[in-house]
Amino acid sequence: xxHHRKELWFEVPERRALxxxxxxxxxxxxxxxxQNGLLLCNAMHITASxxxxxxxxxxxxxxxxxxxxLAPHAPVDQYxxxxxEDNADAHMxxxxxxxxxxxxxxxxxxxxxxxxxxxxxxxxxxxxxxVLIKIxxx
Numbered sequence: 427x428x429h430h431r432k433e434l435w436f437e438v439p440e441r442r443a444l445x446x447x448x449x450x451x452x453x454x455x456x457x458x459x460x461q462n463g464l465l466l467c468n469a470m471h472i473t474a475s476x477x478x479x480x481x482x483x484x485x486x487x488x489x490x491x492x493x494x495x496l497a498p499h500a501p502v503d504q505y506x507x508x509x510x511e512d513n514a515d516a517h518m519x520x521x522x523x524x525x526x527x528x529x530x531x532x533x534x535x536x537x538x539x540x541x542x543x544x545x546x547x548x549x550x551x552x553x554x555x556x557v558l559i560k561i562x563x564x
Contacts, residue, residue: 427487430458430561436474438551439509441499442519444486445546447557452536454559461534467544468526471517471555475523475547478538493519493549516550523547531563 433474434447451467469476478487498504498517505514527544530537536544546557 427561427564428458428460428553429474430460430516430521430559432455432457432559433470434546434557434559435554436548436556436557439547440551441516442490442493443551445491445548446481446543447546448481448536448543451559454561455536457533457560458561459564461533463531463561465529465531465536466526466558466560467529468558469520469546469555470558473513473520473548473550474555474557475520475549476549476557476563477523477525477545478527478529478542479545481543482540483546487521487561488511496522500537510514513550519549520547523549531561 434450449485451465455465467476497515499515502508502512507514507517
Protein backbone atom coordinates (compact mmCIF):
# COMPACT_ATOMS: atom_id res chain seq x y z
CA UNK A 427 0.00 0.00 0.00
CA UNK A 428 1.19 3.50 -0.85
CA HIS A 429 0.52 6.72 1.00
CA HIS A 430 0.86 10.42 0.26
CA ARG A 431 0.66 13.42 2.59
CA LYS A 432 0.24 17.08 1.69
CA GLU A 433 -0.63 20.24 3.60
CA LEU A 434 -2.59 23.20 2.29
CA TRP A 435 -2.14 26.54 4.04
CA PHE A 436 -4.70 29.32 4.28
CA GLU A 437 -4.63 32.85 5.64
CA VAL A 438 -8.13 34.19 5.10
CA PRO A 439 -8.35 37.98 5.64
CA GLU A 440 -12.01 37.84 6.75
CA ARG A 441 -13.41 36.25 9.90
CA ARG A 442 -15.50 33.75 7.89
CA ALA A 443 -15.19 32.25 4.41
CA LEU A 444 -16.04 29.10 2.48
CA UNK A 445 -13.37 28.12 -0.06
CA UNK A 446 -13.66 25.39 -2.68
CA UNK A 447 -10.46 23.34 -2.29
CA UNK A 448 -11.42 20.53 -4.68
CA UNK A 449 -8.81 21.54 -7.31
CA UNK A 450 -5.99 21.49 -4.71
CA UNK A 451 -7.18 18.15 -3.31
CA UNK A 452 -7.42 16.69 -6.82
CA UNK A 453 -3.88 17.95 -7.55
CA UNK A 454 -2.61 16.15 -4.43
CA UNK A 455 -4.34 12.97 -5.60
CA UNK A 456 -2.64 13.21 -9.02
CA UNK A 457 0.74 13.79 -7.31
CA UNK A 458 0.20 10.65 -5.22
CA UNK A 459 -0.28 8.43 -8.28
CA UNK A 460 -2.69 6.37 -6.15
CA GLN A 461 -5.42 4.86 -8.30
CA ASN A 462 -7.68 3.19 -5.73
CA GLY A 463 -7.98 3.88 -2.03
CA LEU A 464 -9.16 6.55 0.38
CA LEU A 465 -8.45 10.25 0.73
CA LEU A 466 -8.76 11.98 4.09
CA CYS A 467 -8.92 15.76 4.15
CA ASN A 468 -9.14 17.52 7.51
CA ALA A 469 -8.81 20.94 9.05
CA MET A 470 -5.89 21.05 11.47
CA HIS A 471 -7.33 23.90 13.51
CA ILE A 472 -10.24 23.98 15.94
CA THR A 473 -11.95 26.99 14.37
CA ALA A 474 -11.94 25.72 10.77
CA SER A 475 -13.77 22.96 8.95
CA UNK A 476 -13.61 20.71 5.90
CA UNK A 477 -16.90 19.51 4.44
CA UNK A 478 -18.51 18.34 1.20
CA UNK A 479 -21.42 20.06 -0.49
CA UNK A 480 -22.52 21.96 -3.58
CA UNK A 481 -20.53 24.93 -4.92
CA UNK A 482 -23.54 27.23 -5.19
CA UNK A 483 -23.32 30.85 -3.92
CA UNK A 484 -26.89 30.94 -2.59
CA UNK A 485 -26.23 27.84 -0.49
CA UNK A 486 -23.05 29.41 0.87
CA UNK A 487 -24.95 32.55 1.92
CA UNK A 488 -27.58 30.31 3.52
CA UNK A 489 -24.86 28.46 5.46
CA UNK A 490 -23.39 31.73 6.68
CA UNK A 491 -26.76 33.02 7.88
CA UNK A 492 -27.76 29.68 9.43
CA UNK A 493 -24.47 29.27 11.29
CA UNK A 494 -24.67 32.84 12.57
CA UNK A 495 -28.16 32.12 13.95
CA LEU A 496 -26.99 28.91 15.64
CA ALA A 497 -23.78 30.40 17.07
CA PRO A 498 -23.80 34.19 16.72
CA HIS A 499 -20.47 35.95 17.01
CA ALA A 500 -21.84 38.88 19.01
CA PRO A 501 -22.22 39.68 21.74
CA VAL A 502 -18.95 37.94 22.55
CA ASP A 503 -19.62 38.12 26.29
CA GLN A 504 -22.39 35.52 25.91
CA TYR A 505 -19.72 32.79 25.82
CA UNK A 506 -17.56 31.65 28.74
CA UNK A 507 -14.75 30.73 26.33
CA UNK A 508 -14.43 34.38 25.34
CA UNK A 509 -12.58 35.54 28.44
CA UNK A 510 -9.75 37.33 26.64
CA GLU A 511 -10.85 35.91 23.27
CA ASP A 512 -13.69 36.44 20.80
CA ASN A 513 -13.92 33.17 18.90
CA ALA A 514 -16.20 30.83 20.88
CA ASP A 515 -18.70 30.98 18.03
CA ALA A 516 -16.02 29.76 15.61
CA HIS A 517 -15.45 26.63 17.71
CA MET A 518 -19.17 25.89 17.62
CA UNK A 519 -19.46 26.53 13.88
CA UNK A 520 -16.59 24.10 13.29
CA UNK A 521 -18.33 21.49 15.43
CA UNK A 522 -21.49 21.82 13.32
CA UNK A 523 -19.72 21.74 9.94
CA UNK A 524 -17.26 18.99 10.83
CA UNK A 525 -13.54 18.38 11.02
CA UNK A 526 -12.90 16.18 7.99
CA UNK A 527 -14.11 14.29 4.98
CA UNK A 528 -13.15 10.91 3.56
CA UNK A 529 -13.55 10.37 -0.18
CA UNK A 530 -13.14 7.13 -2.09
CA UNK A 531 -10.51 7.14 -4.83
CA UNK A 532 -11.48 5.08 -7.87
CA UNK A 533 -9.34 4.79 -10.99
CA UNK A 534 -7.32 7.85 -9.94
CA UNK A 535 -10.33 10.12 -9.42
CA UNK A 536 -12.24 11.45 -6.43
CA UNK A 537 -15.37 9.29 -6.38
CA UNK A 538 -17.95 12.04 -5.85
CA UNK A 539 -21.70 12.12 -6.13
CA UNK A 540 -23.39 14.67 -8.34
CA UNK A 541 -22.38 18.27 -7.50
CA UNK A 542 -20.11 17.26 -4.61
CA UNK A 543 -17.09 19.45 -3.94
CA UNK A 544 -14.72 19.79 -0.97
CA UNK A 545 -14.71 23.05 1.00
CA UNK A 546 -12.54 24.68 3.61
CA UNK A 547 -14.71 26.56 6.09
CA UNK A 548 -12.98 29.38 7.95
CA UNK A 549 -14.79 30.69 11.03
CA UNK A 550 -12.05 32.74 12.75
CA UNK A 551 -9.72 33.93 10.00
CA UNK A 552 -6.88 36.44 9.83
CA UNK A 553 -4.11 33.96 10.66
CA UNK A 554 -2.41 30.99 9.03
CA UNK A 555 -4.11 27.62 9.30
CA UNK A 556 -3.60 24.32 7.55
CA VAL A 557 -5.51 21.45 6.04
CA LEU A 558 -4.06 17.94 5.90
CA ILE A 559 -4.58 15.67 2.91
CA LYS A 560 -3.67 12.02 3.48
CA ILE A 561 -4.16 9.46 0.72
CA UNK A 562 -3.71 5.71 1.11
CA UNK A 563 -4.15 2.96 -1.44
CA UNK A 564 -2.61 1.35 -4.49
